[in-house]
Amino acid sequence: MQIPTRRGQIADRDGIPLTQVKVSHNLAVRFPVLFSQTDEEVLAFAKQHILSGKDILECYKRHSISR
Numbered sequence: 001m002q003i004p005t006r007r008g009q010i011a012d013r014d015g016i017p018l019t020q021v022k023v024s025h026n027l028a029v030r031f032p033v034l035f036s037q038t039d040e041e042v043l044a045f046a047k048q049h050i051l052s053g054k055d056i057l058e059c060y061k062r063h064s065i066s067r
Contacts, residue, residue, distance in 0.1 A: 025060075 008021030037045070051059070
């Protein structure tokens with residue numbers, strides 16, 4: 001007799017999960033190398049190109065899969 005399980009889940013003979021797959025999200029940020037820029041230029045670049053925490057959360061909510 002076969003008992004279907006969710007993909008990635010390993011259960012014992014009583015059907016109790018031993019391992020489970022959980023959805024996770026990873027964020028990677030790549031910054032350009034800034035050697036000859038002044039502090040003011042670096043700050044101006046950051047203000048133009050880096051999202052605020054609020055912006056990141058709004059973007060995440062728009063594009064995330066329903067939980």
